[in-house]
Amino acid sequence: MQTIPPTLRGSGRPSRQTLDTAIRTEQLTPMTITRKSIPLNIARQLWAQCGGFCQNPSCNKPLFREVAEESVSLANVAHIIGHGSSGPRSDHELAEHIDRDGIPNLIMLCLECHKVVDELDKRFTVEEMQSWKAAHSGKIASLFSVPRIKDERALLTEVNDLLEENAALFRECGPYSESVLGGLGGDGLKVWKRRCLDTILPNNQRIIALIEGNKRNFPYPWDVYPKMLEYKIHVDAFQDNCLTDQKINDYKLFPRSFDYFVKTRLGIDSPPPQVVAQEELEFRYNTVKKFVEEILSDHSAITNLQELNRGTMLVELRDGRKLKVFVTNTYYFTDYTLERVLEVDPAVNAIICSSPAGQYSDSAKELCIERGIGLFMLGEFMGAIHQSGDQYLNFLLRADRERRMKELKQLSRQAVPPPRTRVFAFGSFIRRKHYQDVDLMIVYEEPADAVKLKEFEPELDRLIRKRVGEPDISVASVREFNALRFKYDNLSQVYP
Incomplete structure (x- = not known):
């Protein structure tokens, strides 16, 4: 003690x-x-092997449970042979000859099964748990068996259908959809999270598997494959952000060039990526402006609001402080985003992430605090401006x-x-x-x-x-x- x-x-x-x-x-x-935390590349492979289900064959429960409108993660990475001399199954003959943090020694279980196999380790042998993992991984792989396709148009048609389904979900319930922006983070966000887990992530993996699995069926070099690799960078980052707590700092956004490439190859009319990006910027600006006018203008601590330029405003508070505030609907605000904001205006001393589906990285928050910049979600900003000094910068709802x-x-x-x-x-x-x-x-x-x-x-x-x-x-x-x-x-x- x-x-x-x-x-x-x-x-x-x-x-x-x-x-x-x-x-x-x-x-x-x-x-x-x-x-030690599980490295991202290992976490990805474990998720791919388990398919989102506990790998105990007598359980197989989903590793995300829905309670009312909430989704709760039950995922636990368990060691088959535990750490140290007294860990579960640590007396096994392989204990001194394996990497205990390597993928072969890790299995994805629900919270309940993890506790059971560790506390009753004599009843759950190394060989039995290894057989669980092998059988489960085989079942998941069979569900996603890739058909052999030699017709490029047929392959890209299937890819486009999956992209279209993802795009429809993004428009209807994504972070910039009316259901999310209008609801200010209510049920819309929960629906979006569920759709990511049950549809968008599997669709992403299916697209990659279709192209990866059939690349030998087309003359080398096949220009579809490098386009897919750019898309895969986004898929990996999106999956990490959905399934783990280890958020990607320089988050790779969806590459519109991939969708445009697939559609033009199929002869489908599609606006160029530059046009779509400009339309999205205009939409985001309008939502920010609406947010400022409808929410901040009536705040009891604010005496005056003045728009300086797109996304930046001067906020005068009743206690005499003046804040130069940058408002963004960036989906994930990172160190990189902060540097881009300060390149545009180094005098900004407050940043609001206005999208209810958005968030900021811990490292970006820490950097802002070190520089005396307030980085907030909407609700945090509305409470923080009643405070000053460290209580303002570190405001906790x-x-x-x-x-x-x-x-x-x-x-x-x-x-x-x-x-x-x-x-x-x-x-x-x-x-x-x-x-x-x-x-x-x-x-x-x-x-x-x-x-x-x-x-x-x-x-x-x-x-x-x-x-x-x-x-x-x-x-x-x-x-x-x-x-x-x-x-x-x-x-x-x-x-x-």
């Missing part, structure tokens, strides 16, 4: 020293568990704070805390949009069950490290906790 200093100031965390006192004569020792607290409560419960144990969160994680780590305090009543408490802390550490971020956990008795003095009352109880 760790010593709790007599005074905690601000949002800083307690020091991590050894607590001299023991519980029931047993010393509790902290355990550090480190888990109440809903985001409550979501973080709820997740910590769920993880605390999942780690099975001993009776009469409480868990508190404090510091930047529950106060700031951008945080460095997750500060927690475990408070126990004496006398305590030393064994269960000793098990609880590392398990909570493991779960938080896997799901939320770097944990910094302190442990104190009720007596020690009551003796603490806070300069700011910044503790919030998350469990029970």
